[in-house]
Amino acid sequence: MKQHGLVMVFALLVLLSITILGVGAVSSSLSQSKMAVSMQQSGLAFDAAETAIAGVFFESVDSDVLTDNTKNDALTAARQGKVLDPTVEAMSCFDENEWTDRYVTSAGLTKGELHTVDNTYQAAIGSKSWSKTAFIREQACRGSSNVIGGSSISCHVFVIRGCGQVQNKPNVVANTLSASVYGPASQ
Numbered sequence: 447m448k449q450h451g452l453v454m455v456f457a458l459l460v461l462l463s464i465t466i467l468g469v470g471a472v473s474s475s476l477s478q479s480k481m482a483v484s485m486q487q488s489g490l491a492f493d494a495a496e497t498a499i500a501g502v503f504f505e506s507v508d509s510d511v512l513t514d515n516t517k518n519d520a521l522t523a524a525r526q527g528k529v530l531d532p533t534v535e536a537m538s539c540f541d542e543n544e545w546t547d548r549y550v551t552s553a554g555l556t557k558g559e560l561h562t563v564d565n566t567y568q569a570a571i572g573s574k575s576w577s578k579t580a581f582i583r584e585q586a587c588r589g590s591s592n593v594i595g596g597s598s599i600s601c602h603v604f605v606i607r608g609c610g611q612v613q614n615k616p617n618v619v620a621n622t623l624s625a626s627v628y629g630p631a632s633q
Contacts, residue, residue, distance in 0.1 A: 487571075487612045488617070488619060490568070490571060490573055490610070490612055491610035491611055491615075491617070491618070491619035492610060492621070493610065494550075494568070494573045494574065494608075494609075494610025494611070495608035495609050495610035495620055496608055496610075496621060497575050497610070498575045498608035498609060498610065499608035499621060500550075500555075501548055501555055501561055502606050502608075503625075504555045505519045505520050505555070505560065506519045506522075508557055508558065510557050510558030511559075511560065519560075520546050520577070520579045520606075521627060523546040523579070524545065524546040524580055524604055525602060525604075525629075527545065527581065528544065528545070529581055529583070530582050530605060531582075532582065532605065537578055537580055537607050537622075539576070539578065539607060539609035539618050540618075544578075545578040546578070547562065547564075547576060547578060548562065548576065548577045549562065549563060549565065549567075549577075551563060551565040551566060551575075552566055552568065553565075566613075567610075572612065572614070573610060573612045573613065574609075574610065574613075575609070575610050576608075576609050577606055577608050578609070579605070579607075581602065581604055582603040582604060582624075584603070584631070584632055585600060586600060586601070587599070587601040587626075587628065598630060599629065599630065599631060600629065601627065601628060602626070602627050602629040603624065603626050604624070604625045604626075604627065605622060605623070605625075606624075606625060607620055607622045608620065608622075608623070
């Protein structure tokens, strides 16, 4: 009888060990799954932020927008707005009406249009894609040829912040780009 009791205690210990290993494996699997979903959502938000930056450039080279006197592309609008001093100010994705706002929606980028309507970028996941553009300064174009160096053309420096967010997530992914564009020199 004493042997049967030992066998039962040993069997219970083996069963307890297997249960602990099983619970640990399930817990680890759930944790890894949450990390994978989080990384996927961060990737989608990053893609939305990159798309927002591309949208600013799309609009700034759109000949239909550039030739329409009633429309200002994002860079022109930023040039006419408030000047950003990056040594004093920070540009946030949530600055309301302080910088030039543009959006990329599920309709995509349309030639001849200013992308000022705030709406969903990817409907299936409910992500948002928007940008903030600010003018920083006008400066001599570095590395330019003698033809440009002596003319009335200068470089206009902008900062463009692309922002992306997945629905119901508090995190916003932002990517910032500095752009220098040839333009007429101010008098």
